[in-house]
Amino acid sequence: MSKPFPSDLEIAQAAPMQPITEIAASTGISEERLEPYGKYVAKVLLDETTTAENALKKGSKYIVVTAVTPTPLGEGKTATSVSLAQGMAHIGKKATLTLREPALGPVFGVKGGASGGGYSQIVPMEKLNLHLTGDFHAITSAHNLLSAMIDNHLHHGNKLNIDVRNISWRRVMDMNDRSLRNIIVGLGERMDGVPRETGFDITPASEVMVIVSLASSFTDLRERLARIVIGYTMDGGPITAQNLRADGAMAALLQDAFNPNLLQTLEHTPALIHAGPFGNIATGNSSVVADYVGLEHSDYVITEAGFGADMGAERFFNVKCRTSGLKPNAAVLVVTVRSLKSHSGLYKIVPGKPLPERMLQESPADVKAGAANLVKHIEIVRSFGVQPVVAINAFPSDFDSEHEAIRMIAEEAGARVAIHRGVAEGGAGVTELAEAVVAACDDVSDLVYTYEDSDSLSTKIEKVAKRVYGADGIEVAPAAAQQLAKFEELGFGHLPVVIAKTHLSISSDASLKGAPTGWTLPVREVRLAAGAGYVYAICGTMRTMPGLGASPSAERIGFDEDGQLVGLF
Amino acid sequence: MSKPFPSDLEIAQAAPMQPITEIAASTGISEERLEPYGKYVAKVLLDETTTAENALKKGSKYIVVTAVTPTPLGEGKTATSVSLAQGMAHIGKKATLTLREPALGPVFGVKGGASGGGYSQIVPMEKLNLHLTGDFHAITSAHNLLSAMIDNHLHHGNKLNIDVRNISWRRVMDMNDRSLRNIIVGLGERMDGVPRETGFDITPASEVMVIVSLASSFTDLRERLARIVIGYTMDGGPITAQNLRADGAMAALLQDAFNPNLLQTLEHTPALIHAGPFGNIATGNSSVVADYVGLEHSDYVITEAGFGADMGAERFFNVKCRTSGLKPNAAVLVVTVRSLKSHSGLYKIVPGKPLPERMLQESPADVKAGAANLVKHIEIVRSFGVQPVVAINAFPSDFDSEHEAIRMIAEEAGARVAIHRGVAEGGAGVTELAEAVVAACDDVSDLVYTYEDSDSLSTKIEKVAKRVYGADGIEVAPAAAQQLAKFEELGFGHLPVVIAKTHLSISSDASLKGAPTGWTLPVREVRLAAGAGYVYAICGTMRTMPGLGASPSAERIGFDEDGQLVGLF
Numbered sequence A, B: 001m002s003k004p005f006p007s008d009l010e011i012a013q014a015a016p017m018q019p020i021t022e023i024a025a026s027t028g029i030s031e032e033r034l035e036p037y038g039k040y041v042a043k044v045l046l047d048e049t050t051t052a053e054n055a056l057k058k059g060s061k062y063i064v065v066t067a068v069t070p071t072p073l074g075e076g077k078t079a080t081s082v083s084l085a086q087g088m089a090h091i092g093k094k095a096t097l098t099l100r101e102p103a104l105g106p107v108f109g110v111k112g113g114a115s116g117g118g119y120s121q122i123v124p125m126e127k128l129n130l131h132l133t134g135d136f137h138a139i140t141s142a143h144n145l146l147s148a149m150i151d152n153h154l155h156h157g158n159k160l161n162i163d164v165r166n167i168s169w170r171r172v173m174d175m176n177d178r179s180l181r182n183i184i185v186g187l188g189e190r191m192d193g194v195p196r197e198t199g200f201d202i203t204p205a206s207e208v209m210v211i212v213s214l215a216s217s218f219t220d221l222r223e224r225l226a227r228i229v230i231g232y233t234m235d236g237g238p239i240t241a242q243n244l245r246a247d248g249a250m251a252a253l254l255q256d257a258f259n260p261n262l263l264q265t266l267e268h269t270p271a272l273i274h275a276g277p278f279g280n281i282a283t284g285n286s287s288v289v290a291d292y293v294g295l296e297h298s299d300y301v302i303t304e305a306g307f308g309a310d311m312g313a314e315r316f317f318n319v320k321c322r323t324s325g326l327k328p329n330a331a332v333l334v335v336t337v338r339s340l341k342s343h344s345g346l347y348k349i350v351p352g353k354p355l356p357e358r359m360l361q362e363s364p365a366d367v368k369a370g371a372a373n374l375v376k377h378i379e380i381v382r383s384f385g386v387q388p389v390v391a392i393n394a395f396p397s398d399f400d401s402e403h404e405a406i407r408m409i410a411e412e413a414g415a416r417v418a419i420h421r422g423v424a425e426g427g428a429g430v431t432e433l434a435e436a437v438v439a440a441c442d443d444v445s446d447l448v449y450t451y452e453d454s455d456s457l458s459t460k461i462e463k464v465a466k467r468v469y470g471a472d473g474i475e476v477a478p479a480a481a482q483q484l485a486k487f488e489e490l491g492f493g494h495l496p497v498v499i500a501k502t503h504l505s506i507s508s509d510a511s512l513k514g515a516p517t518g519w520t521l522p523v524r525e526v527r528l529a530a531g532a533g534y535v536y537a538i539c540g541t542m543r544t545m546p547g548l549g550a551s552p553s554a555e556r557i558g559f560d561e562d563g564q565l566v567g568l569f
Helices: A008-014 A020-026 A052-057 A077-090 A125-129 A135-155 A207-214 A218-227 A247-254 A288-297 A309-324 A337-343 A364-369 A371-383 A400-412 A422-442 A457-469 A478-489 B008-014 B020-026 B052-057 B077-090 B125-129 B135-155 B207-214 B218-227 B247-254 B288-297 B309-324 B337-343 B364-369 B371-383 B400-412 B422-442 B457-469 B478-489
Strands: A034-036 A042-044 A061-067 A095-099 A120-123 A162-167 A171-173 A183-185 A196-198 A200-202 A229-233 A238-240 A261-265 A270-273 A300-304 A330-335 A387-393 A416-420 A473-476 A497-500 A520-523 A525-529 A534-538 B034-036 B042-044 B061-067 B095-099 B120-123 B162-167 B171-173 B183-185 B196-198 B200-202 B229-233 B238-240 B261-265 B270-273 B300-304 B330-335 B387-393 B416-420 B473-476 B497-500 B520-523 B525-529 B534-538
Touching: A008 A120, A008 A125, A020 A034, A020 A042, A020 A261, A020 A270, A052 A288, A061 A077, A061 A309, A061 A371, A061 A422, A077 A095, A077 A120, A077 A261, A077 A300, A077 A330, A077 A387, A077 A416, A077 A422, A095 A288, A120 A125, A120 A261, A120 A422, A135 A162, A135 A171, A135 A207, A135 A229, A135 A247, A135 B135, A162 A196, A207 A218, A207 A247, A207 A309, A218 A247, A270 A288, A288 A300, A288 A309, A300 A422, A309 A330, A309 A371, A309 A457, A309 A497, A330 A371, A330 A422, A337 A364, A337 A371, A337 A400, A364 A371, A364 A400, A371 A387, A371 A400, A371 A457, A387 A400, A387 A422, A400 A416, A416 A422, A457 A473, A457 A478, A457 A497, A457 A520, A473 A478, A478 A525, A478 A534, B008 B120, B008 B125, B020 B034, B020 B042, B020 B261, B020 B270, B052 B288, B061 B077, B061 B309, B061 B371, B061 B422, B077 B095, B077 B120, B077 B261, B077 B300, B077 B330, B077 B387, B077 B416, B077 B422, B095 B288, B120 B125, B120 B261, B120 B422, B135 B162, B135 B171, B135 B207, B135 B229, B135 B247, B162 B196, B207 B218, B207 B247, B207 B309, B218 B247, B270 B288, B288 B300, B288 B309, B300 B422, B309 B330, B309 B371, B309 B457, B309 B497, B330 B371, B330 B422, B337 B364, B337 B371, B337 B400, B364 B371, B364 B400, B371 B387, B371 B400, B371 B457, B387 B400, B387 B422, B400 B416, B416 B422, B457 B473, B457 B478, B457 B497, B457 B520, B473 B478, B478 B525, B478 B534
Parallel strands: A061 A300, A061 A330, A095 A270, A095 A300, A171 A200, A330 A387, A387 A416, A473 A520, A497 A534, B061 B300, B061 B330, B095 B270, B095 B300, B171 B200, B330 B387, B387 B416, B473 B520, B497 B534
Antiparallel strands: A034 A042, A042 A261, A162 A229, A183 A196, A183 B183, A229 A238, A261 A270, A525 A534, B034 B042, B042 B261, B162 B229, B183 B196, B229 B238, B261 B270, B525 B534
């Protein structure tokens, strides 16, 4: 931002919050269902009324916020979600946000902050970004208890005949720690376990995280935990968490974590923050149960899906909605002037370096040169039968002519479009977008899945590749084809699929901008997430444990002379 | 117990709890200082009034609960602490408990439960034993952030010239996971870090845990974190957390965890549950700040030290009280009929097997045969200038003649003595003990340390060995002598010492019962905990990461058909 503007942390720290009991009361969540964690955070306790039926009864509108293909500049998708929820109040509508919980690890890496920005933030931001109510820690514990029980089983004689070379269940930690990616455990003496190679992923990559996000009830959660496949016997049979008798204790560890967290925006809009699976190898969406609670108590529920519409939104539609039984009424596509300029391919942007001079100059032509990406994402949303609304996240450095260029692109593609200034102005700057979304919700939407349950796994992958990404087809490596056949044989053929590819292009090649055509999706490997309930295809190098940089933000986080927390953002 | 008696979990689940706000109000903790975590748990927020001066101002009495040398049967030390606190109310005295937080790992091993027993328990017990307010998770994160920053530093060129073969800082996890004891990290490709051997300890073994327990203020905590020595340069110089610029971010992770947790006993006595360092290599005592809060708000503060008086109580006096500036008024020595029978050496007790038939029969003679251990522990307490009170934790299977035998042993040794039936009867069965403790507190106590700050490190170890344990002397291995010399040279000679030896004997040989004489303490190795503020001498094999058994309790924890948590205890 070129104008003098307070930092996100300064705005958040200066904001007067309402007691969370008042936020809950304002949205009709009863006090008995509220478990406060301090004055400004609470757990909403689920009960037998938390169901898809009750969520649907009220006829509330369900809106997913997605975006064009991410650029290094950031599109402000969370900021737009928060902006929109705040904007709803300014046009007299009652909205609730449902968002993912941020992971702890990245806070100490480059920068944390899944809290939005400027005057459209979730607060208290320090709590949000540091531990919150401990859900990720509970998920880490549940995951690693299973890991410990696997190695303990090997140590005590391996009665289940587990093939030590075929254990896919690793350990997790909510930390950017590259040294744990590949490790050998069980060294030392005989009493120190069985040596084998394994590793750690970051907690958002845990299948337990996806289970918390997708389970529709605590009973469902327990059943999903039991179904987790951790590896195979020497005869090739699957070994489950239930076989290891780990599922009950894992569920015990997750009792509190399964209840959504209630926070607020700077303008006191209720925000249910719950679960945070990775957007690359996992579903990248917040929890089903938080959406149930939101829909039961609000007229509009605004949720956010990870990365671009090809990634998080595709999984939102094909996996999350299929599981939850919910049907979205509209999809908001976040775009910025800079992101379309970036997708034009006319600039070379290097993270951490100043922007190219040309990019800062008024140029609707350069914006139009990046149109293909936006148009493709509009088409993707429409392929699901859902109404798209293009949200232009305005920056102070933008020019009106550039906004106008985006408006024309969107309208030509038949989408509603609105500019919002939620970061600079809060909800008051988002009424146009709020009106557009309300109008879209009043139109007919009828969710269409990309594939049927009964399609074969490879057909499912192929349909996503062709119908969503616009690929010519898929190329399944021989080993992957064998795995697919095995999963079908083991009875997992009915599951939906998650395609783990780069998020930096609609294609599987991160360097291809815009809306690539004439390419084939390479399926290198397929893996099973039997508990979460999908098969995922690895189509590229997936990083499941980040590292820290040469000068990580952890070095700057601390306390000033007055004892005030600094450096977090 | 031979009588039909409900299980601890059944008693705890049936108990009506008071809202934690009422518990706080009853002890004068203001609502502004209270941060509720649900209805029955709260954090007590520390502020600038939380100091030794304010803790001492009121003249409250400070009581430490310790025990004879632990036996496989369990002495009920926590149950006695809870009993005594409850008993105080029955004689019209206002008491607060300060106890350690239980670790999560052991809950899934043999059995959890640092919650007391029967009608003398801390509630809510499920919260207490599963996550509580997440302090241990925060400590785990802070510890592992430093670990990640060490490996990240090596990866990015090792500008500090750290000797990779001389890094003592490991990682921690709150899990019984033996396979993580010895691991190789940093395998894979060039971008996956620098390969080296290291390992995981369980979280209670973390130096960060000790820092949380010993720090007298948040400023002190930050300074201690900064002083942590993680290893040495190639030139032998110490590398600190501050050198790695990790201390600020570690402190940010510990902001909430540094505030004590308020819970209640079954009879609504306030219980401050905070920190839980290991009793073998660490201090084995709950936090200094919780004691400050307790003393400020109560007439009697009852705290508990790990293992026997030679272990936790010695460290309570020589390390914790030296750090906190507090002086105890009395020490309660918990003993049972069975523990003295066990110390007689007349029985062979195998954990998990039924007790020997003879042990269940009335035999004051066998109790007297184990007297030496109790007498020695009375002497240990008295060596610190503190009034001992022997507390006989009565079991339904005991005989009066056996209680009488203990009474005679204690009185002959010049200690007060009282029987309590807190487990079976709650506080009503503890009035005799409560009266004895009040009387002891009215006597003169004047804490005498075993050694002076100015003594050399080896003199300190020798004084503890001779004056506390009753050893003939110490035998320092050449490598350990070199380490001691190095620590003195580096300016750590003024620190107190922790002697990491077996807790199953007053000597360093676990098989020696009673009060062994004619032995020498072997000092195999010495290590530095510069942040926590002590040097510790390894005198035996210390396990810092437990494992799970062949049939761990995790396999039995889960939910019944009504969705009720079962198998936890």
